[in-house]
Amino acid sequence: MTSRRNQIATQAARDVTLAQLDGSNRGGQWKGAVFKAVLVLCITVAIVTLVAVVLQAFFTGLPRLDMNLIRNMPSSIDRSTSGMQSAIWGTVRLMVGVAVTVVPLGVSAAIYLEEFADRTKWYVRLIELNIQNLAAVPSIVFGILGLAFIVRGPLDLGFVVYAGSLTLSLLVLPTIILTTREAIRSVPGSIREASMALGATKWKTIWKQVLPSSVPGIMTGTILALSRAIGETAPLLLVGATVFVTYNPDGFFEGAFTSLPTQIFAWATRPQEEFRILAAAGIIVLMGVLIVMNSLAIWIRNKFTRTW
Amino acid sequence: MSTAAPPTDRTRPDQIDLTASSPRWGEKAIVGWLFLCAAFSVLVTVGIVFALVEPTLEFFSRVSLGEFFSFDEWAPTFQPPAFGVGRIVAGTLNVTFYALLIALPAGLGAAIYLSEYASPRAKRILKPVLEVLEGVPTVAYGFFALTFITPIIRELWPTFLPGALGDPPGIFSAASAGLVMGIMIIPTVASVSQDAMSAVPASLREAAYGIGSTRMQVATKVVVPAALSGIVASFILGISRAVGETMIVLIAAGATPNLTLLPNESVLTMTAFIAQASTGDIATGTITYYTVFAVGSLLFVSTLVLNMISIALVRRYREAYE
Numbered sequence: 001m002t003s004r005r006n007q008i009a010t011q012a013a014r015d016v017t018l019a020q021l022d023g024s025n026r027g028g029q030w031k032g033a034v035f036k037a038v039l040v041l042c043i044t045v046a047i048v049t050l051v052a053v054v055l056q057a058f059f060t061g062l063p064r065l066d067m068n069l070i071r072n073m074p075s076s077i078d079r080s081t082s083g084m085q086s087a088i089w090g091t092v093r094l095m096v097g098v099a100v101t102v103v104p105l106g107v108s109a110a111i112y113l114e115e116f117a118d119r120t121k122w123y124v125r126l127i128e129l130n131i132q133n134l135a136a137v138p139s140i141v142f143g144i145l146g147l148a149f150i151v152r153g154p155l156d157l158g159f160v161v162y163a164g165s166l167t168l169s170l171l172v173l174p175t176i177i178l179t180t181r182e183a184i185r186s187v188p189g190s191i192r193e194a195s196m197a198l199g200a201t202k203w204k205t206i207w208k209q210v211l212p213s214s215v216p217g218i219m220t221g222t223i224l225a226l227s228r229a230i231g232e233t234a235p236l237l238l239v240g241a242t243v244f245v246t247y248n249p250d251g252f253f254e255g256a257f258t259s260l261p262t263q264i265f266a267w268a269t270r271p272q273e274e275f276r277i278l279a280a281a282g283i284i285v286l287m288g289v290l291i292v293m294n295s296l297a298i299w300i301r302n303k304f305t306r307t308w
Numbered sequence: 309m310s311t312a313a314p315p316t317d318r319t320r321p322d323q324i325d326l327t328a329s330s331p332r333w334g335e336k337a338i339v340g341w342l343f344l345c346a347a348f349s350v351l352v353t354v355g356i357v358f359a360l361v362e363p364t365l366e367f368f369s370r371v372s373l374g375e376f377f378s379f380d381e382w383a384p385t386f387q388p389p390a391f392g393v394g395r396i397v398a399g400t401l402n403v404t405f406y407a408l409l410i411a412l413p414a415g416l417g418a419a420i421y422l423s424e425y426a427s428p429r430a431k432r433i434l435k436p437v438l439e440v441l442e443g444v445p446t447v448a449y450g451f452f453a454l455t456f457i458t459p460i461i462r463e464l465w466p467t468f469l470p471g472a473l474g475d476p477p478g479i480f481s482a483a484s485a486g487l488v489m490g491i492m493i494i495p496t497v498a499s500v501s502q503d504a505m506s507a508v509p510a511s512l513r514e515a516a517y518g519i520g521s522t523r524m525q526v527a528t529k530v531v532v533p534a535a536l537s538g539i540v541a542s543f544i545l546g547i548s549r550a551v552g553e554t555m556i557v558l559i560a561a562g563a564t565p566n567l568t569l570l571p572n573e574s575v576l577t578m579t580a581f582i583a584q585a586s587t588g589d590i591a592t593g594t595i596t597y598y599t600v601f602a603v604g605s606l607l608f609v610s611t612l613v614l615n616m617i618s619i620a621l622v623r624r625y626r627e628a629y630e
Contacts, residue, residue: 008628009512012530016521019529032524036425042417043434045410046494050441053452060455108345116339117346129619130350136545136615137608138552140579141356144604147586148359170352177349203335231445234554234579237587261447268451268559276455283448290443298436 054287061280069281074245074263079274084282087263089248090161091230094259097165097252098172098229103222105169106176113177114184115206135174142171143238151239159240162252164259167239168232172225179224183217184210216304223297227290233261260286360608363601370595376602382565382576384599385585393603395565399482399575403557404550406486406571407493411546414490415497416539422498423505424527442495450559453488454479458560461487465572475572480562483571489556497546500622504538505531507629537628541621548614552607554579578607 072083117124146167150157157163187210195205211218236259245258260282267279368376371391379394418438422431461483465476477483508531516530532539562574563584576584586600 008534009515012512012516012533013519015529016516016519016525019525020520032522035524035527036421039417039421039425042414042494043421043438043498045414046418046441046491046498047434047437049488049491050437050444052456053444053448056452056456057448105345105348108342109349112339112342112346116342123347127346127350130353132619133612133615134349134352136548136611136618137356138548138554138579138611140552140554140582141604141608141611143586144582144601145352145356145359148363148601149355152592153359173349173352201332201335203338227443231443231447233445233447234558234583237583261445264451265447265555265559268447268454279451280455283445283451286445287448290445294440294443 057280057283057287061277061282061284064277064281065284069278069285074258079272079278082274082278084260084263084278084285086245086248087258087260087282088285090245090257090259091261093161093249093252093257094164094168094236095226095230097162098168099222099226101165102169102173102176102225103218106173106221106225107180107218109173110177110180110184111206111211114181115202115210131174131177135178139171139232140234140238142167143235145170146235146239157253159256160253161249161255161257163239164236164257165252167235168229171232171235172229175225175228176221179221180214180218183214183221186217187213213306216300216306220297220301223293223300227293227297230289230293231261231286233265236262237265356608360601360605363598364605367595367598367602370598371602379567385596389595391599393578393606395567396576396578396581396603397606398567398569399561399565400551400577400579402482402569402571402575403486403489403561403577404547405569406483407489407550408543408546410487410490411493411497411550412543415494415542415546416501418494418498419501419505419539419542420527420532423502424523424531438495438498441492442499444492446492446553446555447559449488449492450485450556453484453556453560457488458484472570473572477572478562478574480560480564480574481572482561482575485557485559485561486571488560489550489553492553492556493546493549496549497542500542500545501535501539504535504542504622504625507538507625508534509629535625537621538625541618541625544614544618544621548611548618551614552579552611554583558583578603582607 068081069083070085070088072078072081073085074087075082113124113127117127119125119128146163149155150163150166151159155163155166157166191209191213192205195209196202200208240256245256249255249257264279264282264286267275267282270276376391376393378392379398380392381390382392382395383390422434426434458477458479458481461481462476462478465474467474467476512530512534513526516526521529557575557577558580561577561580563576563580564574565576566573568575582600582603585596590597590600
C-alpha cells in the first residue's frame with residue numbers, strides 16, 4: 001500500500017509547489033488567520049451548546065430540585081410536589097442488572113480476542129467486524145430485539161426490569177469489549193513471557209498477571225459503558241419502561257418499572273409548565289449522576305493505571 | 309586438567325519431550341467459554357436479523373410491496389390504514405439533511421483544529437469536553453431542542469423568505485430537531501476524522517513545510533487529502549447516527565408524516581414512528597405491531613450498509629499508514 005502513500009505525497013507536493021509558483025500563497029497571511037478562526041468557531045459551537053444544555057436544564061429545573069423529587073412518587077395530580085422515586089429505583093436496578101450481565105460477558109470476549117484469537121481465521125475476523133458494526137446499530141433496533149426476543153419470544157421475560165437490563169447490556173457490549181481489549185493490550189508482552197518462562201500455563205498467566213494489571217482499565221470501561229446505558233431512552237420505551245409507575249420495582253423479574261430517562265421523556269412531552277420543570281430537574285439528576293460516574297472513571301484511570 | 313575425559317556419564321536424549329504433562333482439560337474448557345462469549349456478539353446480530361425477518365415477512369403477506377414503498381400516505385394505525393413508508397423516509401432524510409449541514413463542516417473543522425493547530429495542552433482539555441458532549445443523554449438534547457431552540461427559531465425565523473419557507477415553524481419542526489442533532493453528531497465526526505488525520509505520517513507534513521507551505525496549506529492540501537478515506541468514513545458514520553437517532557426527533561420533530569424537505573414543518577421519522585407506536589404494550593398480531601418490525605428492518609438495513617462502508621474506509625487508511 002506504499003504506492004497509495006506515494007500517490008498522496010506526490011499530489012500534495014505538486015499542489016503546494018504550484019501554489020508557490022503562481023504566487024497564490026503570497027500576501028495571504030490573513031487567509032490563514034481566517035481559516036484558523038473558522039476552525040476555532042467549529043469547536044466552540046459544540047462546547048457552547050454543551051454549556052447551554054446544562055445551564056438551561058439547571059435554571060429551568062432549579063425550582064423543583066428539592067427533596068420531594070427524590071422522596072415522592074410521580075404524580076399527575078400534585079404536580080408541584082411530584083417526585084421520581086420509582087424512576088430512580090428503576091434506573092438503579094437496571095444498572096445493577098446491566099453490570100452483572102455485561103461485565104463477565106464483555107471481559108471474557110475481550111480476553112479471547114486479545115489473547116487467544118488467531119486473526120487469520122475467518123471467524124475471528126467475522127467477530128471483530130460484527131462488534132464494530134454492533135457499536136453503530138441504532139439503539140432503537142436493540143429495543144426491537146428486546147421486544148421480540150427478550151420480552152416475548154424465546155426468553156419470554158415479560159415487561160420486567162431484567163428485560164430492560166438485558167437489552168441495554170447487548171447495547172453496551174461492544175463498548176465494554178473495546179475498552180477491555182485496550183486495557184489488556186497495554187500490558188506489555190514481557191510480563192506474559194516472564195510468567196510463561198517460569199512455567200505458568202497460558203491461562204494462569206492471564207489470570208494472575210494480565211487481568212490484575214488491567215483491572216483499572218476494565219473498571220474505567222465498565223463505568224463508561226454504564227454511563228452510556230444509563231441515559232438510553234429509546235430501547236427502554238420498547239421493552240416496557242412504562243412512563244407512569246407509582247411504585248418501586250418489586251424485583252428484577254416481576255412488576256412494571258420506569259426509569260429516569262423514560263420519566264424525563266414523559267414529562268418533557270407534556271405541555272404543562274410544571275412538567276417541563278420536572279423534566280429539567282430530572283435531567284439535572286441524570287447529568288449529575290453521569291458527571292460523578294465520568295469523574296470516577298477518569299480518577300481511576302489516572303490513579304491506578306500502571307505505566308510500564 | 310591434563311587428560312580430558314569425554315563426558316560419557318551424562319547422556320542426552322535425542323528428543324526432548326516438550327508436550328504438556330497433562331492434557332489440561334480445564335484450560336481448554338476456559339478457552340471454549342471465552343470463545344463462546346466472543347461469539348455471542350455474532351449471536352446478537354443474528355438475533356436482530358431473526359427478530360426482524362419473521363414479522364416483516366408477515367407484514368408483507370398483508371401489505372403489498374408497492375403499497376409499502378410509496379409516498380402516498382402514512383397512517384398505519386388509522387381505518388383504513390395506509391403504509392406509504394416514503395413519507396417517513398422523507399421525514400428521516402429531512403432531519404438528517406439539516407443535521408449534517410451542521411455536523412459535517414463543524415466536525416471536520418474541529419478535527420482539523422485538534423489535529424493540526426491545537427497545542428497538546430488545548431488537546432488535553434478539548435478532547436474530554438467532546439467526549440462529555442458525546443455522552444449527554446439524547447433525551448436531554450431532545451428537551452433542549454423543544455424548550456430552548458424551538459422558541460428561538462420561532463422568534464427569529466426569516467419570514468421574508470418566499471413561499472412556504474417564510475412561514476415560522478410550529479411547536480414541532482425538522483429545523484429544531486436537525487439543529488440539535490447536528491451538534492450532537494459533531495463529536496462523532498470529529499473524533500473519527502481526527503484519528504484518520506493523526507495517522508497521516510509526519511514526514512508528509514514536514515516535506516510540505518520544507519518547500520515553504522503555510523499551516524493552512526498543509527492542513528487543506530496535505531492532511532485532508534491524505535486522510536480522505538477516514539474523513540469520508542466519519543461522515544458516513546455521522547449519517548448513520550442521524551438516521552438512527554430517536555429521542556431528539558421524537559420530542560422535537562413532531563408526528564406529522566409530511567412529505568417535505570422544508571425545515572419549518574413537522575415531520576415523522578422512521579425511528580420516531582417505531583418509538584411512538586410501541587411505547588407501552590402493543591398487542592402482538594396487530595398490523596401496527598408488524599409495521600413496527602417492517603420499518604425496523606428498513607432502518608437496520610440502511611444503517612448496516614452505511615456502517616459497512618464506513619468500516620471498510622477506516623480499514624483502507626489503516627492499511628495505507630500502519
